[in-house]
Amino acid sequence: MTVLPRPSILSIEPYVGGESKLPGVNRIVKLSSNEGAFGPPPAAVEAITQAALKAHRYPDGGATALREAIGAHWGLDPARIVCGNGSDELIGHLCLAYGGEGTEIIMSAYGFMMYDIAGRYAGSRVLKVAERGGLADVDAMLAAVGPRTRIVFLTNPNNPTGALLPEAEMRRLRAGLRGDILLVIDSAYAEYVTEPSYDPGTALADATDNTIMLRTFSKIFGLGGMRIGWGYGAPAIIETLNRVRGPFNVASASQAAAIGALAEPGWVAKGAAHNTEWRAKVAAAFTAAGFTVAPSQTNFLMVDFGSPEAAKAVDATMKARGLILRGLGGYGLPACLRVTIGNAEECQMVIDAITAHRG
Numbered sequence: 150m151t152v153l154p155r156p157s158i159l160s161i162e163p164y165v166g167g168e169s170k171l172p173g174v175n176r177i178v179k180l181s182s183n184e185g186a187f188g189p190p191p192a193a194v195e196a197i198t199q200a201a202l203k204a205h206r207y208p209d210g211g212a213t214a215l216r217e218a219i220g221a222h223w224g225l226d227p228a229r230i231v232c233g234n235g236s237d238e239l240i241g242h243l244c245l246a247y248g249g250e251g252t253e254i255i256m257s258a259y260g261f262m263m264y265d266i267a268g269r270y271a272g273s274r275v276l277k278v279a280e281r282g283g284l285a286d287v288d289a290m291l292a293a294v295g296p297r298t299r300i301v302f303l304t305n306p307n308n309p310t311g312a313l314l315p316e317a318e319m320r321r322l323r324a325g326l327r328g329d330i331l332l333v334i335d336s337a338y339a340e341y342v343t344e345p346s347y348d349p350g351t352a353l354a355d356a357t358d359n360t361i362m363l364r365t366f367s368k369i370f371g372l373g374g375m376r377i378g379w380g381y382g383a384p385a386i387i388e389t390l391n392r393v394r395g396p397f398n399v400a401s402a403s404q405a406a407a408i409g410a411l412a413e414p415g416w417v418a419k420g421a422a423h424n425t426e427w428r429a430k431v432a433a434a435f436t437a438a439g440f441t442v443a444p445s446q447t448n449f450l451m452v453d454f455g456s457p458e459a460a461k462a463v464d465a466t467m468k469a470r471g472l473i474l475r476g477l478g479g480y481g482l483p484a485c486l487r488v489t490i491g492n493a494e495e496c497q498m499v500i501d502a503i504t505a506h507r508g
């Protein structure tokens with residue numbers, strides 16, 4: 150006899166994060182996890198340092214000051230916001246609270262792996278619906294809905310493709326779903342989007358009582374290591390998450406860091422402008438080298454090299470120069486690699502590497 154978890158746990162493939170080490174290479178440039186290009190905001194570092202002096206105190210369990218700062222920054226009602234230990238934590242709680250044995254969760258084929266992990270953990274059946282052109286296929290998702298469907302996850306812009314689903318499509322998806330199905334709009338890359346008509350999900354989260362928008366401080370705000378995410382939605386959904394989350398789920402230093410990041414003058418504008426400029430340059434270099442770059446509204450590019458062998462060869466070229474990209478075999482895209490837009494020097498290293506590459 151031995152201890153065994155529930156059978157659904159055994160079907161979970163553990164999350165494999167972006168690589169961060171290369172044996173024998175001195176200088177590593179990690180472009181595998183879509184982290185912000187400029188490190189943490191200085192005001193966040195200062196806030197973390199100050200928070201260290203009060204590390205013996207429990208955090209504010211309601212993250213009141215942080216929710217107020219988020220509300221002020223984005224013009225949202227703090228009462229409709231919940232903070233999490235990364236948006237990962239909120240994804241997990243949503244699946245446990247709204248899914249569970251006998252239910253189904255729908256995501257798009259290449260959507261964020263955490264939905265699959267959290268959904269299975271909850272005991273739900275997770276249906277992966279084929280995408281079209283790197284985008285969630287709204288008709289196919291609606292066709293996959295059955296009586297047991299409880300949650301639909303949508304990443305917009307999409308990871309790992311970088312593609313943006315038009316606002317009208319997002320609304321059509323919500324309109325086509327039953328009222329008792331929670332729509333989760335994960336907008337982790339919202340700050341990088343340049344498409345003027347884009348709405349990160351705020352409008353739907355305002356207009357409906359069954360939609361939640363998820364956001365993170367892990368990307369443009371440069372605080373992935375502090376684990377801060379947040380959700381915005383109808384009071385009943387926020388109340389549900391407040392019931393089930395750990396009472397002190399966001400560390401005090403993390404709350405302080407996020408407040409500091411929001412106060413850093415010009416941080417988002419600078420990061421977004423840099424990203425738009427260098428995303429175009431890096432994309433042009435891959436295109437000039439004969440590869441297919443998916444249009445991106447994020448801080449990463451997905452490049453299709455035509456075959457798994459060609460992708461491996463490019464990966465080897467990059468690794469020889471200390472550049473770590475993200476292989477997408479785990480996403481069922483072995484012919485593709487994903488590369489994060491780093492700082493100017495890092496981007497130039499990628500451009501030089503792909504320009505010198507011979508397949």
Ligand SMILES: *Cc1c(COP(=O)(O)O)cnc(C)c1O
Pocket residue numbers: 183234235236237238261304308335337364365366367368373376377378
């Ligand atoms: C990076 C990312 C997140 C952020 O997760 P955190 O737990 O907040 O770090 C969420 N969703 C997607 C699709 C992502 O790519």
